[in-house]
Amino acid sequence: xxxxxxxxxxxxxxxxxxxxxxxxxxxxxxxxxxxxxxxxxxxxxxxxxxxxxxxxxxxxxxxxxxxxxxxxxxxxxxxxxxxxxxxxxxxxxxxxxxxxxxxxxxxxxxxxxxxxxxxxxxxxxxxxxxxxxxxxxxxxxxxxxxxxxxxxxxxxxxxxxxxxxxxxxxxxxxxxxxxxxxxxxxxxxxxxxxxxxxxxxxxxxxxxxxxxxxxxxxxxxxxxxxxxxxxxxxxxxxxxxxxxxxxxxxxxxxxxx
Numbered sequence: 001x002x003x004x005x006x007x008x009x010x011x012x013x014x015x016x017x018x019x020x021x022x023x024x025x026x027x028x029x030x031x032x033x034x035x036x037x038x039x040x041x042x043x044x045x046x047x048x049x050x051x052x053x054x055x056x057x058x059x060x061x062x063x064x065x066x067x068x069x070x071x072x073x074x075x076x077x078x079x080x081x082x083x084x085x086x087x088x089x090x091x092x093x094x095x096x097x098x099x100x101x102x103x104x105x106x107x108x109x110x111x112x113x114x115x116x117x118x119x120x121x122x123x124x125x126x127x128x129x130x131x132x133x134x135x136x137x138x139x140x141x142x143x144x145x146x147x148x149x150x151x152x153x154x155x156x157x158x159x160x161x162x163x164x165x166x167x168x169x170x171x172x173x174x175x176x177x178x179x180x181x182x183x184x185x186x187x188x189x190x191x192x193x194x195x196x197x198x199x200x201x202x203x204x205x206x207x208x209x210x211x212x213x214x215x216x217x218x219x220x221x222x223x224x225x226x227x228x229x230x231x232x233x234x235x236x237x238x239x240x241x242x243x244x245x246x247x248x249x250x251x252x253x254x255x256x257x
Contacts (some may be wrong), residue, residue, distance in 0.1 A: 012154060016040075018040050019040045019041065022038050022040050024036055024038045024039075025048075025073060026110065027048055029047070029079070029083075031057075031061055031082075032086050033082040033083070033086050033107075033110075033111050035047060035078075035079065035082065035107050035110065035158070036106055036107060036110060043076055043077060044102040044112075046081055047077075051219045051247065052079065053234070055234050055235070055236075055237035056204070056232065056250065057079070057080070060083055060165070060175075060177070060204070061083060064084050064087040064175055065089075066087065066088030066120065067172065067173055067174070068087070068088075068173045068174070069089060069090045069091075069092070069171040069173070069174045070084035070085075070090070070091045070092070070175045070177070071091075071092045071168075071174065071176045071177070072091060072092065072093045072094065072173070073125055073177065073178045074178060074196065075094060075120075076095065076179075077104050077107060077120075078093060078104040080177055081104070081118055082108075082114070082118075084175070085111070085117045085118050085215060088112055088117075089117070090171070091117055091119070092164075092168065093118055094120050094121045094122075094123060094125055095120070096122065096123055096124035096134060096158035096160070097134070097158070099136075099154070101122055104120060104221075108120070109121070115203065121139070122159070123159045123184075124159065124160040124161075124183075124219065125161065125162070125180070125190055125191075126160045126162065126187060126189075126190050127162060127186045127189040128186075129161050131160065132157070132158060133155050133157060134155070134156050135154070135155060136153055137153050138206070162190035163187070163191035163194055168194075170194065170197060170199040170201060172199070172200060173200060173201075173202075174200075174202070175200045175203075175257075176203045176205075177203075177204045178203065178204070178205045178206065180206075181208055181211060182212060184206070184207055184208065184218065185213060185214075185217065185218060185221070188218075188221055199255075200255050201255055201257065202231070202254050202255075203251070203253075203254075205250070205252075206248060206249075206251060207248060207249050207250070207251050208248050209246070209248055209249065211248075215243060215249060218251060219251070222253040225255075226255060227253040228254050228255070229252065230254075231243045231249055232250035232252055239252060
């Protein structure tokens with residue numbers, strides 16, 4: 001019998017209880033920042049083991065400079081935001097999932113020397129304004145939370161807005177990391193006006209093809225705006241001209257970055 005499937009409320013209750021009673025530890029990340037790790041959080045456990053998107057973190061470490069503005073869209077518990085802040089960037093972290101948001105803010109408190117560089121936005125970005133239903137998985141991987149309504153998830157309501165409505169300006173070097181579990185195209189559509197400013201900018205977008213996202217339309221979106229598109233190999237840590245045949249893919253789009 002599957003407790004998760006047949007008794008989701010009880011499963012959620014005991015999962016929260018286990019998380020609350022777990023013995024957490026504070027670790028120092030390879031780039032210097034501190035983070036609190038709970039063994040019953042999938043993402044935090046992977047971060048603690050050093051296996052969480054290690055190649056992408058290395059790539060960002062070498063790409064982000066002190067004069068960057070870093071937009072972390074889908075910030076989760078904040079590992080990319082912390083990395084960017086330690087590199088001297090000004091950071092805007094977007095995270096609508098309440099449990100992730102608590103962990104993100106807690107991790108910033110552990111790093112007071114860089115916390116002032118990070119502004120946290122407790123909203124989702126997309127191509128609409130208001131409130132929207134959001135799926136939260138019953139598992140311990142809250143990084144799977146998304147707008148795609150799934151059977152094995154709780155439903156919560158989160159605030160959503162367009163990037164164009166926030167009054168944010170690009171710096172001479174602006175870096176966008178977008179990982180929003182299938183809503184990538186919606187986020188980009190919500191910043192169309194900002195992109196018309198033609199500021200040199202770089203994107204690292206997790207394209208969730210398994211969630212129904214059309215990779216070719218994403219590539220065309222950037223081509224039409226004068227960006228050079230490549231793909232990042234998470235295993236080798238190198239850029240490739242062609243995307244893998246299947247699965248999710250990390251798209252890189254540059255304009256004089």
